[in-house]
Amino acid sequence: MGIDTENQEIENSIREIAKKLLSENQVDVIIGYAEGTIPLSSTPIFIRKEEDVNKLIWNNLCYINLANYLVPLMPQLCDSEGNALKIGIVAKGCVGRAVNHLAVEKQVDLEKVKMIGIRCNGIVNRSKINLEIGEKEILEVSISGNDIIVKGKDWEKKFPYDQYINDLCKVCKVKSPSASNETCVGECEEIESIHDEFADVIDFESKSSEEKWNYIKEALEPCTLCYSCRQACPLCYCNLCFVDQNLPVWFGKTAELPDIIVFHLIRAFHLAGRCVACGACSSVCPVGIDLNMITRKLEKIVKDRYDFTSGLNAETLPPMMDFKMEDTEEFMLEED
Amino acid sequence: MRPEVKKKMTETVLEEKKLDEKWEPKIIAFLCNWCSYAGADLAGVSRIQYPPNIRIVRVPCSGRINPYFIIKSLTDGWDGVLISGCHPGDCHYISGNLVARRRFAILNELLEFFGIEPGRVNFMWASAAEGERFANLVKKTTKIVKEIGPNTKFQKEW
Numbered sequence: 428m429g430i431d432t433e434n435q436e437i438e439n440s441i442r443e444i445a446k447k448l449l450s451e452n453q454v455d456v457i458i459g460y461a462e463g464t465i466p467l468s469s470t471p472i473f474i475r476k477e478e479d480v481n482k483l484i485w486n487n488l489c490y491i492n493l494a495n496y497l498v499p500l501m502p503q504l505c506d507s508e509g510n511a512l513k514i515g516i517v518a519k520g521c522v523g524r525a526v527n528h529l530a531v532e533k534q535v536d537l538e539k540v541k542m543i544g545i546r547c548n549g550i551v552n553r554s555k556i557n558l559e560i561g562e563k564e565i566l567e568v569s570i571s572g573n574d575i576i577v578k579g580k581d582w583e584k585k586f587p588y589d590q591y592i593n594d595l596c597k598v599c600k601v602k603s604p605s606a607s608n609e610t611c612v613g614e615c616e617e618i619e620s621i622h623d624e625f626a627d628v629i630d631f632e633s634k635s636s637e638e639k640w641n642y643i644k645e646a647l648e649p650c651t652l653c654y655s656c657r658q659a660c661p662l663c664y665c666n667l668c669f670v671d672q673n674l675p676v677w678f679g680k681t682a683e684l685p686d687i688i689v690f691h692l693i694r695a696f697h698l699a700g701r702c703v704a705c706g707a708c709s710s711v712c713p714v715g716i717d718l719n720m721i722t723r724k725l726e727k728i729v730k731d732r733y734d735f736t737s738g739l740n741a742e743t744l745p746p747m748m749d750f751k752m753e754d755t756e757e758f759m760l761e762e763d
Numbered sequence: 764m765r766p767e768v769k770k771k772m773t774e775t776v777l778e779e780k781k782l783d784e785k786w787e788p789k790i791i792a793f794l795c796n797w798c799s800y801a802g803a804d805l806a807g808v809s810r811i812q813y814p815p816n817i818r819i820v821r822v823p824c825s826g827r828i829n830p831y832f833i834i835k836s837l838t839d840g841w842d843g844v845l846i847s848g849c850h851p852g853d854c855h856y857i858s859g860n861l862v863a864r865r866r867f868a869i870l871n872e873l874l875e876f877f878g879i880e881p882g883r884v885n886f887m888w889a890s891a892a893e894g895e896r897f898a899n900l901v902k903k904t905t906k907i908v909k910e911i912g913p914n915t916k917f918q919k920e921w
Contacts, residue, residue: 632876640878640916669831677831678838685917689838692877696830699869724876728869747869750861752851758871760887762899 429572430487430548430588437545438485441517444543444613445480454515454541456504458493459483466565467553467577471496473503483517486570487551487588490710492703493517494525494661498534511539518611519547521705523604524738525661528703531741532748534664537610544615546603549588549596550706551575554715556591560584595706595719598623605739618739625727631720643688649714650687652680656708656718657694662701669693695721700729700746703738788842788908792817792901793832795825795860798849798890805894813898814905817845824848826859830870833884838917843883843908845901850888860888882907883914 441459448454461472461482469489472482493516496504504512518526523542529535560577567578575586600621603614634642654670657663669677670690678689702722709718729735732755733746794800800821806813822828825848836844846867848860867886875881885904889897 636875636878636880638878639876643877675835677835679919681919683919685838685919688877689834689917692834692873693831696870696873699873721876724873725869728872732868733865746865750858750865752861754861754864755868756851756864758868758886760885760900760903762896763903 431570431572433548434486434570437548438483440613441483441485441543441545442480445474445483445515445517446477448515448541448543448612449474449477449480453513455512457483457515457517457543458496458504459517459543460485460489460491460493463488466568467556485517485545487549487575487592488553488568489519490550490553490593490707492525492659492661492705492707493522494529494535495659495707497526497540498529498661498664499666511536513539513541515541515543518542518544518604520599520601520603520605521547521703521738522661523606523611523615524601524703525705526604526738527606527741528662528701528738528745531743531745537741540610542604542606542611542613542615544604544606544611544613546614547596547599548602549592549599550710551588552591552593553710554712554717556586558715559586593706593710593719594627594717595704595709595723598627599704601739606741610741620734620739621736623726623730625723625730627720628723628727631724644684646716646720647687647691648684650691650716651682651714652687652690653713655711655713659707659711660698661705661707662698662703663694669697691718691721695725698722699725700733700735701737702726786913788816788905788913790817790843790845790904790908791836791841792819792845792847793822793825793828794819795827795848795855796821796823797855798853798888799847799897801891802847802889802893802897805891806898807894809894811894811898813901816905816908817901824854824856824859825863826854826856828863830866833870837879837883837914840914840917842914843885843904843911845885845887845904847887847889847897847900850890853890879916880911882911 445457457474459472460469462484463469471491474480500511504514506512526535530537563579565577565579569576573588575588577584604611605618606615607617679686702725706719729746735746794803828846833844851860854860874884887900
């Protein structure tokens with residue numbers, strides 16, 4: 428079965444469920460994906476009326492993590508008194524994880540949120556495609572069979588889907604939301620724990636500090652500190668982000684490498700035990716930095732040390748909200 | 764001055780600094796008020812010698828130490844960072860150091876992943892009665908940081 432037929436099936440099921448939820452008045456508004464205004468993108472859409480459900484789409488360019496629109500609550504999602512409406516949210520695996528995690532952090536009331544679970548079939552790596560196309564303008568993107576076809580003015584290029592999928596999607600173990608039938612309609616399964624080899628991270632860890640530093644330096648060099656990664660992240664919801672604090676100024680706002688590295692270091696630290704591996708940060712990066720290598724490492728740290736995977740349920744406390752007397756402390760200095 | 768010339772000059776200065784036998788690292792130490800700071804005090808009144816490389820910042824609890832402090836110290840040019848608190852279970856605020864320990868564990872691995880030399884940032888426990896231990900660990904930290912050399916990775920080129 429081709430990717431396009433799979434997409435069509437998923438899309439049909441989203442529309443069907445959305446229609447049902449709206450007609451039965453189970454939800455007031457549905458957050459979903461719609462066709463993007465520019466090629467190689469998608470855009471979020473809020474659906475309130477039954478007749479609009481055909482605007483909902485699913486394809487492999489739905490890279491946005493929709494949980495981002497739940498916190499802080501937007502005026503569009505509130506009634507006239509500012510209370511949260513009942514929200515339906517189109518949830519691929521990582522959106523489900525983000526919703527679960529936000530519920531643990533008491534940012535989302537799961538009683539007001541209904542997930543429309545789908546079995547995600549992977550997201551296309553936009554920056555890889557953009558990089559290969561270069562300066563040329565893309566006019567149309569379509570998926571047929573197992574190929575992504577990118578068209579421009581008198582040129583056309585085919586990209587095999589399985590090679591241009593996000594690296595995170597290749598190792599993804601949570602394709603559909605990990606939730607019970609009460610919070611999720613459609614595809615869902617309750618996952619207790621996942622096993623991951625982290626082969627890519629282990630490979631990187633074996634390098635020397637100098638090699639690591641040079642690699643990170645090269646990877647982050649193009650960063651312009653536009654903070655797109657922060658904006659796209661469903662878990663970056665602080666009212667005042669550390670980059671905007673100015674008493675004290677935690678890091679300089681220049682495009683110098685030390686400042687860039689400090690930004691990414693602290694951003695990564697904030698996501699320790701929270702990152703849901705949706706890859707939205709790398710997908711929106713205008714210069715195509717692969718931030719996933721850092722977030723994968725974070726996942727590995729919390730998995731190894733505290734045996735925790737974020738967003739699998741709405742009960743387990745994440746490691747940074749919890750502590751144990753018997754935590755490992757092999758990194759502490761001891762007398763000889 | 765052209766940036767590449769400037770870069771070359773900083774590099775030479777740093778190279779000299781590294782080769783200089785007399786180079787002494789500057790280490791910022793965040794000590795918790797209740798145990799480690801008192802421990803340092805005890806080391807002082809007991810006249811136990813330890814290297815004068817550390818500059819102490821007193822904080823209420825090791826749980827007060829925000830990872831920003833550590834990263835900012837590195838960007839501000841400190842050659843090493845030393846963090847010390849009460850032993851697990853002895854915290855004046857019951858669990859401050861346990862919370863801190865998780866933070867430090869993750870930060871430590873993350874710094875290593877970014878290619879900061881292991882040993883640039885050091886963590887230890889020292890109680891108020893352990894003046895000797897405090898002095899020994901400061902000696903050890905100074906030795907480690909001296910071996911790594913000056914902190915140049917966060918140096919800006921201008």
